[in-house]
Amino acid sequence: MRVSSSPSRPRRPTIHDVARVAGVSRGTVSRVLNGGHHVSQEAADAVNAAIRTTGYVVNRHARSLITGRSGSVAFLLTEPQERFFEDPNFNVLLRGCTAALATHDIPLLLMIAGTRTEQRRITRYVTAGHVDGVLLVSSHTGDPVADQLVRAGIPVVACGKPMFPAVRGARLGYVAADDRDGAREMVRHLVASGRRRIGTVTGPLDTPGGVERLAGYREELAGSGLPVDDALVATGDYSRSSGAAATADLLARCPDLDALFVASDLMAQGALSTLSRAGRRVPQDVAVGGFDDSSAALAARPELTTIRQPWDRISAEMVRVLLAQMDGESAAAVILPTELVHRESA
Amino acid sequence: MRVSSSPSRPRRPTIHDVARVAGVSRGTVSRVLNGGHHVSQEAADAVNAAIRTTGYVVNRHARSLITGRSGSVAFLLTEPQERFFEDPNFNVLLRGCTAALATHDIPLLLMIAGTRTEQRRITRYVTAGHVDGVLLVSSHTGDPVADQLVRAGIPVVACGKPMFPAVRGARLGYVAADDRDGAREMVRHLVASGRRRIGTVTGPLDTPGGVERLAGYREELAGSGLPVDDALVATGDYSRSSGAAATADLLARCPDLDALFVASDLMAQGALSTLSRAGRRVPQDVAVGGFDDSSAALAARPELTTIRQPWDRISAEMVRVLLAQMDGESAAAVILPTELVHRESA
DNA sequence: CTGAAAGCGCTTACAG
DNA sequence: CTGAAAGCGCTTACAG
Numbered sequence: 001m002r003v004s005s006s007p008s009r010p011r012r013p014t015i016h017d018v019a020r021v022a023g024v025s026r027g028t029v030s031r032v033l034n035g036g037h038h039v040s041q042e043a044a045d046a047v048n049a050a051i052r053t054t055g056y057v058v059n060r061h062a063r064s065l066i067t068g069r070s071g072s073v074a075f076l077l078t079e080p081q082e083r084f085f086e087d088p089n090f091n092v093l094l095r096g097c098t099a100a101l102a103t104h105d106i107p108l109l110l111m112i113a114g115t116r117t118e119q120r121r122i123t124r125y126v127t128a129g130h131v132d133g134v135l136l137v138s139s140h141t142g143d144p145v146a147d148q149l150v151r152a153g154i155p156v157v158a159c160g161k162p163m164f165p166a167v168r169g170a171r172l173g174y175v176a177a178d179d180r181d182g183a184r185e186m187v188r189h190l191v192a193s194g195r196r197r198i199g200t201v202t203g204p205l206d207t208p209g210g211v212e213r214l215a216g217y218r219e220e221l222a223g224s225g226l227p228v229d230d231a232l233v234a235t236g237d238y239s240r241s242s243g244a245a246a247t248a249d250l251l252a253r254c255p256d257l258d259a260l261f262v263a264s265d266l267m268a269q270g271a272l273s274t275l276s277r278a279g280r281r282v283p284q285d286v287a288v289g290g291f292d293d294s295s296a297a298l299a300a301r302p303e304l305t306t307i308r309q310p311w312d313r314i315s316a317e318m319v320r321v322l323l324a325q326m327d328g329e330s331a332a333a334v335i336l337p338t339e340l341v342h343r344e345s346a
Numbered sequence: 347m348r349v350s351s352s353p354s355r356p357r358r359p360t361i362h363d364v365a366r367v368a369g370v371s372r373g374t375v376s377r378v379l380n381g382g383h384h385v386s387q388e389a390a391d392a393v394n395a396a397i398r399t400t401g402y403v404v405n406r407h408a409r410s411l412i413t414g415r416s417g418s419v420a421f422l423l424t425e426p427q428e429r430f431f432e433d434p435n436f437n438v439l440l441r442g443c444t445a446a447l448a449t450h451d452i453p454l455l456l457m458i459a460g461t462r463t464e465q466r467r468i469t470r471y472v473t474a475g476h477v478d479g480v481l482l483v484s485s486h487t488g489d490p491v492a493d494q495l496v497r498a499g500i501p502v503v504a505c506g507k508p509m510f511p512a513v514r515g516a517r518l519g520y521v522a523a524d525d526r527d528g529a530r531e532m533v534r535h536l537v538a539s540g541r542r543r544i545g546t547v548t549g550p551l552d553t554p555g556g557v558e559r560l561a562g563y564r565e566e567l568a569g570s571g572l573p574v575d576d577a578l579v580a581t582g583d584y585s586r587s588s589g590a591a592a593t594a595d596l597l598a599r600c601p602d603l604d605a606l607f608v609a610s611d612l613m614a615q616g617a618l619s620t621l622s623r624a625g626r627r628v629p630q631d632v633a634v635g636g637f638d639d640s641s642a643a644l645a646a647r648p649e650l651t652t653i654r655q656p657w658d659r660i661s662a663e664m665v666r667v668l669l670a671q672m673d674g675e676s677a678a679a680v681i682l683p684t685e686l687v688h689r690e691s692a
Numbered sequence: 693c694t695g696a697a698a699g700c701g702c703t704t705a706c707a708g
Numbered sequence: 709c710t711g712a713a714a715g716c717g718c719t720t721a722c723a724g
Contacts, residue, residue, distance in 0.1 A: 012475065014717055025695045030719055040693055057474035061416070062717035064407035066700045075456070091437065098456050102464060107455045107471075110421070110444050118448060125453070128403035129358065240645065269645060276647075299586065299615060299645060301622075360701055371711045376703055386709055408701035412716045 013054040022050035033058060073106050073322065074131040076122065078113045078138035078145050087238065087266060088294035089311055090137070093159060096315025097135055104323065108135075119145050127152040133326045135159070135318050146172075155325035157318050161208040161333075173331035175317040179209050182307040182338035183216025184223075186261050186289040189305070189340055191224045195259035195287055199232040201246040201271060203263040210235070213263045213291060232257065236267045243267025247274040259287040259346065265296040268304055272345070287346035302344035310336050359400040368396035379404060419452055419668065420477040422468065424459045424484035424491050433584065433612060434640035435657055436483070439505060442661025443481055450669065454481075465491050473498040479668045481505070492518075501671035503664050507554040507679075519677035521663040525555055528653040528684035529562025530569075532607050532635040535651070535686055537570045541605035541633055545578040547592040547617060549609040556581070559609045559637060578603065582613045589613025593620040605633040605692065611642040614650055618691070633692035648690035656682050 015033075019026045024043050031039045032047040039047075050056070064070050075097055098108045109131060113119040123145055126134060133155040136146055149156050150172050157173040190198050200217045203210030214233070221228050231253045236242035243262055247270065250257060260275075262268035268290035272282060280286045282302055290297055293308035317334045325331055361379075365372045370389050377385045378393040385393075396402070410416050421443055444454045455477060459465040469491055472480060479501040482492055495502050496518050503519040536544050546563045549556030560579070567574050580595045582588035589608055593616065596603060606621075608614040614636035618628060626632045628648055636643055639654035663680045671677055 015719095016717080026718080027695060027697095027720080028693085031694085034719075038693060043693080057470055059411070059474075059717050060476055061407045061410035062700090063719075064700095065405070065411055065702085065717080066719050068700080070407070072455075094456070095458065098458050099460075102458070102467070105467070107457070107476075109418075109453045110440070110456050111453070112441065112444050112448070114445075121448070121451070124403055128405075130406055130453075273647070296645075299642075301619070301647060361703095362701080372702080373704080373711060373713095374709085377710085380703075384709060389709080405701050408716090409703075410716095411701080411718085412703050414716080 012059075013056045014059070015056070017054050018047060018050045018056045021054055022046040068129065069132050070130055071106060072109055072131055073101055073319075074109045074111050074122075074126060074134045076111045076113065076126075076134050076136050076138070076145070078119070078136070078143050087264075088296055089292055089309070092294075092311040093137070093315050096312050097319055100316050100319035104319075113145050123148050126154055133157070133322045135322060136162075155322060155331075157322040157325065157331075159314065159318060161212075163206065163208055163211075171325070171331045173321045173325055173333065175314050175321060175334040175336065176208065177309040177314065177336050177338050179212035179338075180216035180219070182291065182309070183213040183261065183263075184220040185338065185340050186291070186305075186307050187217050187220035188224070189342075190259045190261065190287055190289060190346060191220070191226065193287060193346065196226065197232070197254060197257045198226070198259040198261060199234070199250045199254060199257045201243055201250070201260065201262040201267050202233065202235045203267075204237050205235060209238075209263065209291075213261075217261055229254075236263070236270075238264045238267060240266045240270040243270030244274045245270070247271040248278075251275075251278055251280075257286065259289070261289045261291075263291050265290040265292045265294045265300070265304055265306055268306070268345075269296050269300050272300055272302075272304075283344065283346050289346045293341050297341070297343070300345070305343045305346040306341050308339040308341050310338070358405075359402045360405070361402070363400050364393060364396045364402045367400055368392040414475065415478050416476055417452060418455055418477055419447055419665075420455045420457050420468075420472060420480045422457045422459060422472075422480050422482050422484070422491070424465070424482070424489050433610075434642050435638055435655070438640075438657040439483070439661050442658050443665055446662050446665035450665075459491050469494050472500055479503070479672045481664055481668060482508075501668060501677075503668040503671065503677075505660065505664060507558075509552065509554055517671070517677045519667045519671055519679065521660050521667060521680040521682065522554065523655040523660065523682050523684050525558035525684075526562040526565070528637065528655070529559040529607065529609075530566040531684065531686050532637070532651075532653050533563050533566035534570070535688075536605045536607065536633055536635060536692060537566070537572065539633060539692065542572065543578070543600060543603045544572070544605040544607060545580070545596045545600060545603045547589055547596070547606065547608040547613050548579065548581045549613075550583050551581060555584075555609065555637075559607075563607055575600075582609070582616075584610045584613060586612045586616040589616030590620045591616070593617040594624075597621075597624055597626075603632065605635070607635045607637075609637050611636040611638045611640045611646070611650055611652055614652070614691075615642050615646050618646055618648075618650075629690065629692050635692045639687050643687070643689070646691070651689045651692040652687050654685040654687045656684070 015026050015029045019029045028043055029047050032044050036044050101108050111122050113122045136156050136158040161176045202214045218228050234246035234249045236246045262271050282288050290304040290306035293306045297304035297306045313336055321332050361372050361375050365375045374389055375393050378390050382390050447454050457468050459468050482502050482504040507522045548560045564574050577599045580592035582592045608617050628634050636650040636652035639652045643650035643652045667678050
C-alpha cells in the first residue's frame with residue numbers, strides 16, 4: 001500500500017537510495033549514520049558521499065519508531081500562564097534552553113499546562129513517550145503534573161528547587177540560583193549603607209524563591225544584630241501589581257521603613273510606583289533592592305540595584321543535567337552563585 | 347529483532363492490545379482512531395472501551411511514518427534573538443499560538459534561527475518534513491529561511507506582512523494588524539489634542555511595521571493640513587535604547603516638537619526617559635503615543651497612550667490560517683483592526 | 693566489517 | 709462494515 005505523496009513534494013531520498021548510490025547495504029548506511037562503528041573507512045566515505053549527492057536526511061519518525069526515543073524534549077510550564085509570561089526571566093530561560101538543545105539537534109516542544117484539561121493532556125502526551133525528557137518550570141507545592149511525570153520515570157529537570165514532597169528524593173534533577181545567599185548579600189548591602197528599618201516583599205511562600213529569599217533576609221538581619229520584625233514582611237506573587245500592593249501595606253504598617261528588599265525586579269517596579277505615589281524618594285528616603293537582574297531592573301526609574309541570577313548558565317545547566325539523565329545518569333542538583341548588581345535604587 | 351525496553355518502563359499498550367481486548371482487528375481499531383467512519387456502533391463502542399481499559403495512547407511516530415505528516419508545527423523566529431525576546435508582545439504571541447495549537451492536540455516546536463548555522467540546520471529539519479507547517483516571526487527583507495521554506499512547499503504563515511520579494515505571491519499566508527490605520531489613529535489623536543509639531547520614531551524601515559506606521563503618520567499629517575517635515579522623523583530598531591537615542595536626535599534637531607508618535611511601546615519607554623532627562627514634561631510639554639499596548643505601556647511612567655494590537659486574535663488567526671493551509675487550502679492574508687488606548691502620556 | 697532479515701506500531705486500499 | 713496484509717523508513721542482533 002502506498003500513501004500517495006502530494007504532487008508538489010517529490011519523494012524524499014531514503015536510506016535505501018543512499019545504499020544504492022553508495023553500493024552498500026542499508027545496514028551499513030545506518031551504521032554510518034549512528035556513529036560509524038564497525039564500518040570500514042572506505043564504506044563510510046562512500047556512504048557520506050552518497051548522503052551528500054542524494055541530499056538524504058534521516059526520517060526521525062522511522063528512527064523513533066524503532067529506538068523508542070522521540071529525540072525531542074519538552075519545556076513545560078505548569079504555572080498559571082500569566083505570571084511567567086509576564087516575567088522577563090522566562091524569555092531568557094526559554095531562549096537559553098532552546099539554544100542549548102539545538103546544539104544537540106534536539107527540538108524543544110513548548111507545553112503550557114494552564115488548565116486541568118491541559119494538564120491531563122500533557123501528562124498523557126509525555127508519559128506516552130512522545131518526549132524523552134522534560135525541562136520543568138514550576139515551583140509550587142504539589143504540582144500534580146511534575147509528580148506524575150517523575151513517577152512515570154520520565155527524566156525531569158526543574159528550574160529552581162522543587163517543593164513537591166511526594167517527589168523528593170526521586171529521579172528529579174534541578175538547577176537553581178543560590179536564593180538564600182543572594183538575599184543575604186542584598187540585605188548586607190542595605191545594612192552597610194546605613195539602613196536600619198529594612199522591610200521585605202517576598203515571593204509566594206509556596207515557592208522556593210519565596211521561602212529561601214525570606215530566610216536569607218532573616219538570617220542576615222539577625223546576623224547584623226538588627227531586630228527581625230514580622231510587620232516588615234509582606235508577601236507578593238512576583239507580579240508587578242502585587243509588589244505595589246505589598247509595599248502599600250508595608251508603608252501603612254511601618255511608615256518609618258528606610259529600605260525594602262523585594263524578591264523580584266518586577267515586584268520592585270511595583271514597589272517603586274507605590275513609593276513614588278507616597279512621595280518617598282528612592283533611594284534617599286527608601287532604598288529598594290530587587291532580585292533577578294531582569295530587563296525590568298533597567299527599565300525601572302531609578303534603575304534597580306538587584307541580585308543577578310545567572311540565567312544563561314541556568315538554562316545551559318538544565319539541558320546538560322537533563323541530557324545526562326536521559327542517558328541514564330542519576331538526577332543531579334546544581335546550585336549556581338548570584339551576584340549583586342549595584343545601580344541607583346540602593 | 348526486539349529493542350529491549352528499559353526495565354523501569356513497562357511496554358506500552360499498542361493497537362494490537364486494544365484489538366485483542368475489543369475482539370476486533372487492528373484495522374478496525376485504527377478506523378475508530380481516525381474518525382470512526384465505516385465502523386459499526388457496536389465495534390466502535392467495544393474499541394473505545396478497550397482503549398480506556400488498556401490506557402492506550404497512539405504512537406505518533408508509527409502514525410507519522412505511514413501518513414508522512416509529523417503532527418507538529420514549528421514556531422520559527424528568524425530575527426536576531428535579542429530584539430524579539432526583549433519584546434513583551436512576543437510572549438503573548440507565543441503563548442497564544444501554543445494554546446491555539448494545543449486545542450488541536452498539535453505540539454509547537456520552538457525554533458530560533460539566529461546564526462547562519464542555525465538557519466541551515468532548521469531549513470534542513472523543516473524541509474525534511476519533520477514539521478507540517480511553520481508559524482513565522484520574521485519581517486525583514488530577504489529572509490533566506492522563509493524564502494526556502496515557502497519554495498519547498500512547506501505551509502508557512504507569517505506574523506505581519508512579509509516583505510521578502512522572492513516569495514511574494516507564493517503560498518505564504520500572513521496575519522497582521524492594520525499598522526497604517528493604527529498610526530493614523532494615533533496621529534489624529536495627537537492633532538485633535540492640539541499638537542502641531544509632531545515627530546515620529548519609526549521601526550526599522552525594512553520591516554512592514556516600520557514602513558506602514560511611517561506611511562500612516564505621513565498620510566494623517568498631510569490629511570490634517572500639517573507640514574510633513576523629514577527632520578521630525580528618526581528611525582529606531584524597536585529596542586528601548588534605540589527609542590531613547592532617536593528621541594535625543596529629534597530633540598536636538600527640532601527643540602520645538604510638542605508630540606511624538608513612537609512606533610513601539612518599548613521604544614516609547616526609551617523616549618520617555620530621554621524626555622525626562624531633557625526636562626520635558628509628558629504630556630504637558632511633549633505628548634507621547636506608543637504602539638502595541640504591550641506590558642511596557644503599563645510599566646511606563648506616565649502610562650502610555652498607545653495603539654492596541656489584538657495579539658490574542660493574531661495568534662488564533664495565524665494558527666487557523668496555517669491549519670487551513672496544511673489542509674490544502676490556499677494561503678490567506680488576514681488584516682486585523684487596531685484600537686487606540688487612551689492613558690496618560692498623550 | 694557487512695548483508696539479509698526481522699520488526700518497531702501504525703494506516704489504508706483491497707477484497708469480501 | 710470488517711479482516712488480512714502490505715508497507716512506511718529505519719535499527720540492530722545475527723550470521724558470516
